[in-house]
Amino acid sequence: MNLKDRDSLIQKWLVEIKEYIIEQKNTDLNIEEKTADNDLVTRMDKSIEEQLVKKIRETFPEDKIVGEEGYGDDVKDLTGTVWFIDPIDGTLNFVMQQENFAVMIAVYTEGVGQLGYIYDITHDKLYSSTKGDGVRCNGQQLEIPLDLNLSKGLVASSSALMCKDQYPAVRKIGAESLGVRMLGSAGLETIEVAKGNVSAYIASNLKPWDIAPGLLFMEELGMTGTQFDNQPIDLLQNNNIVFATKNAHKDIIDMLEK
Amino acid sequence: MNLKDRDSLIQKWLVEIKEYIIEQKNTDLNIEEKTADNDLVTRMDKSIEEQLVKKIRETFPEDKIVGEEGYGDDVKDLTGTVWFIDPIDGTLNFVMQQENFAVMIAVYTEGVGQLGYIYDITHDKLYSSTKGDGVRCNGQQLEIPLDLNLSKGLVASSSALMCKDQYPAVRKIGAESLGVRMLGSAGLETIEVAKGNVSAYIASNLKPWDIAPGLLFMEELGMTGTQFDNQPIDLLQNNNIVFATKNAHKDIIDMLEK
Numbered sequence: 006m007n008l009k010d011r012d013s014l015i016q017k018w019l020v021e022i023k024e025y026i027i028e029q030k031n032t033d034l035n036i037e038e039k040t041a042d043n044d045l046v047t048r049m050d051k052s053i054e055e056q057l058v059k060k061i062r063e064t065f066p067e068d069k070i071v072g073e074e075g076y077g078d079d080v081k082d083l084t085g086t087v088w089f090i091d092p093i094d095g096t097l098n099f100v101m102q103q104e105n106f107a108v109m110i111a112v113y114t115e116g117v118g119q120l121g122y123i124y125d126i127t128h129d130k131l132y133s134s135t136k137g138d139g140v141r142c143n144g145q146q147l148e149i150p151l152d153l154n155l156s157k158g159l160v161a162s163s164s165a166l167m168c169k170d171q172y173p174a175v176r177k178i179g180a181e182s183l184g185v186r187m188l189g190s191a192g193l194e195t196i197e198v199a200k201g202n203v204s205a206y207i208a209s210n211l212k213p214w215d216i217a218p219g220l221l222f223m224e225e226l227g228m229t230g231t232q233f234d235n236q237p238i239d240l241l242q243n244n245n246i247v248f249a250t251k252n253a254h255k256d257i258i259d260m261l262e263k
Numbered sequence: 264m265n266l267k268d269r270d271s272l273i274q275k276w277l278v279e280i281k282e283y284i285i286e287q288k289n290t291d292l293n294i295e296e297k298t299a300d301n302d303l304v305t306r307m308d309k310s311i312e313e314q315l316v317k318k319i320r321e322t323f324p325e326d327k328i329v330g331e332e333g334y335g336d337d338v339k340d341l342t343g344t345v346w347f348i349d350p351i352d353g354t355l356n357f358v359m360q361q362e363n364f365a366v367m368i369a370v371y372t373e374g375v376g377q378l379g380y381i382y383d384i385t386h387d388k389l390y391s392s393t394k395g396d397g398v399r400c401n402g403q404q405l406e407i408p409l410d411l412n413l414s415k416g417l418v419a420s421s422s423a424l425m426c427k428d429q430y431p432a433v434r435k436i437g438a439e440s441l442g443v444r445m446l447g448s449a450g451l452e453t454i455e456v457a458k459g460n461v462s463a464y465i466a467s468n469l470k471p472w473d474i475a476p477g478l479l480f481m482e483e484l485g486m487t488g489t490q491f492d493n494q495p496i497d498l499l500q501n502n503n504i505v506f507a508t509k510n511a512h513k514d515i516i517d518m519l520e521k
């Protein structure tokens with residue numbers, strides 16, 4: 006199946022997922038803690054991933070799947086075609102607020118991003134990218150954000166980085182910027198970077214499915230995505246990441262390396 | 264004019280302001296720095312306040328006005344009827360993002376909140392309160408949020424508190440909660456408390472117009488709004504504030520006093 010047809014099919018599946026979430030979200034979510042009281046999984050996370058994995062296996066039996074909830078494969082390398090699935094990114098928001106979460110999917114071939122999707126369900130805004138075609142919101146092309154320096158823009162980051170001192174440079178980076186925004190969803194924060202609402206997103210310990218669509222978005226928008234040490238992001242493990250305009254990225258890496 | 268008629272009139276004015284903002288927001292904003300490069304004012308802030316002050320003076324010539332941009336009065340006490348106006352709360356977001364800002368109005372009589380409005384223009388959601396009638400979103404009554412403890416909910420706060428160390432307890436409070444959210448608009452963060460999306464909003468150095476509608480919302484929702492030292496909020500000066508569920512408020516004040 007060519008990329009255009011794959012894109013149409015994935016967009017159709019995402020609309021089905023949106024409808025399922027809206028239909029189900031006021032029912033019992035059957036919330037369980039994973040590693041901590043703010044790391045939750047619901048019946049919905051599992052069920053969405055299970056349905057999606059089933060569809061992918063039926064349509065693309067050769068492909069490999071990296072999924073948050075364990076319905077995918079134990080993927081050891083990025084050869085062939087690999088899917089990354091985060092059924093609900095921002096599960097804590099989903100549980101506490103019933104809003105401010107995203108569904109994320111990405112497709113990579115031989116380690117290269119081909120398709121990426123971040124769906125802000127609450128506002129019914131689907132951000133998507135097909136390699137070489139930029140990033141779109143509900144089909145409409147996003148403009149390339151201004152290449153602002155750190156001090157001329159806002160940055161998004163995470164509670165863990167702001168409240169704990171594992172990477173104290175991140176608070177200095179926040180103070181150097183015009184201000185910090187925190188939404189509690191890697192997907193929504195990536196969207197903020199893609200729209201130019203913030204010039205950078207800085208986060209620690211993100212999983213491959215948190216990063217995969219956004220990394221393609223950054224490439225398509227002439228922006229940069231790396232690890233804290235400026236090394237390429239590794240989609241087979243957890244990463245500390247900086248998604249940013251080229252100029253803000255340089256400023257941030259300089260401050261992280263000090 | 265009775266409260267109900269005042270409420271109808273203010274809601275009509277707010278719709279006119281919304282239409283004006285939508286019509287004007289892609290024009291030249293004529294941005295100026297006030298106290299720092301992240302403390303901005305635009306032509307829009309000034310023009311909205313000027314228009315609103317004119318309408319208030321025509322209709323309610325006896326009333327006093329406390330406005331962010333200086334078109335109001337030099338108010339020394341809260342006797343009589345006092346209006347609080349923030350024409351665009353979250354001006355930095357308005358300038359950088361053209362979204363994530365609010366228009367705020369409150370009316371107090373003899374120091375007691377009578378009417379409060381926070382209008383999330385981007386999403387066309389007007390949160391309003393008439394004393395004794397709870398808080399409504401586009402006319403629909405909000406439910407009273409669960410009275411969660413600090414450790415069972417999210418909290419909203421500000422860049423200044425997270426990135427600088429003037430009140431280090433606030434980062435500990437953030438770490439004690441399920442997570443911190445930062446939106447860059449006191450109005451939008453107050454809405455998050457009112458909806459129960461976060462259990463507390465903690466911010467320093469807020470101006471009377473940043474606080475006045477939210478303080479009424481807290482009273483109407485059985486929640487608590489005080490200064491950091493648990494003293495009542497003083498609407499004649501800047502305040503460090505905690506808006507929170509009763510339980511989270513107690514937990515937060517305990518940690519601030521340590």
